Amino acid sequence: MNITILGPGAIGSLYAYRLNQAGHSVSLWGRHPASPVEFSLDECPVLSFANRDRHCLQHCDLLIVTLKAWQVEAALSPILEMLHQDTIILFLHNGMGTVERLQAQLHNRPVLLGTTTHGALRVTANEIRHTGQGQTLIGAWNPLGQQCQFVAEVLDHAIAPVKWHEDIRSALWTKLIINCAINPLTATLDCQNGQLVHSQYRSQLSAIVSEAAMCARTQTIELDDKALLQTVLTVAKATEENYSSMHQDIYNKRQSEIDFITGYVLDIAQKYQLAVPQNAALFQQIKQIEASWSQHD
Known part of the structure; x- marks a missing residue:
């Protein structure tokens, strides 16, 4: 899949690295326009990711939002028009209420909600550490999201365990x-x-x-x-x-x-x-x- 991580902090970078290792085409959409972004995970080699690449964003199949909750609306709203209508959006952050604030813009898009207990730490600008093995639960926010249960299998292959939750x-x-x-x-x-x-x-x-x-x-x-x-x-x-x-x-x-x-x-x-x-x-x-x-x- 073509996957973009919106908000590549420690957790976002962990997912980006693991998804890349699993064979997906992964790009980042961060605050800083510098591209590419390079970092390593634990003892693994440094990988390079495209950052703020419009072509990657326009062709992404899955957008994973790993921002702080208060950053979501301001970061996501400007790029929604660049996303294909069928791009799956997975919100993976602490707290609740962000999706409700974007309800009018999201109701015709496939939207998933998730929660993860993985721990990650940015040790240096170019080094991420997976500090805690956890699990990820995802589920549908709307009927279009309900058709995207396969995303749980995709993520599970990269950063197990990931389970589909009918009552997310x-x-x-x-x-x-x-x-x-x-x-x-x-x-x-x-x-x-x-x-x-x-x-x-x-x-x-x-x-x-x-x-x-x-x-x-x-x-x-x-x-x-x-x-x-x-x-x-x-x-x-x-x-x-x-x-x-x-x-x-x-x-x-x-x-x-x-x-x-x-x-x-x-x-x-x-x-x-x-x-x-x-x-x-x-x-x-x-x-x-x-x-x-x-x-x-």
Whole structure:
């Protein structure tokens, strides 16, 4: 297949490299016009990828979006007119709400949603490391996407395991709630994920999870609060030495994805007049930290 990666950060680069190794024609669409882009993965040799090549974009069969959630709309909107109407678009990023914002532009295109637990790190400008073996789930956002189940097999051949999920919204909500619990809390506490397994945080985590699960139910997503809390603790323990992506963003004074994680829950809570005090408080804390940077500059 002809595949373009929109947003070749660490995860996007991991997918680009593995898909290239699997025999696909892979190009990148990044911020910088410099072309080609060269990098290695782990101990493998350096590969070269075309970047911001209009011909590659116009002829791509699959566009994989691996940007930060807040970057998606601004990056995707200008290139949609260059994409063939049948190009499959797979959104593979943290958070929710980006596709809804582009709904009018996407409804006649085959669209897939996905979530991945792979870990990747950009060690240098030309070196990517696969830091955590995970799995990827993808599913259809619309009826045209439902016809694209073969994409799971294509990706599975390159970066296994990849599974087709008939109810991808449920999987995305589960990931969202895990992120609601771990990301802003580790960012505000300035700690590694493992800190959250301590008993002093149990009631706060439980409240965050229960509030978010209540919002999920308004979207006909039935999730069990106790099972979700246990999943959060399991993930925190399994990644105990990691710093969450939001912690890294806040630590490095970069814009976080709070609007598409906790903010998505707050939007639903407001629409259905639900009380979500723990999530609201964390949202405000992150927003205050972000606002303080511009005040100090």
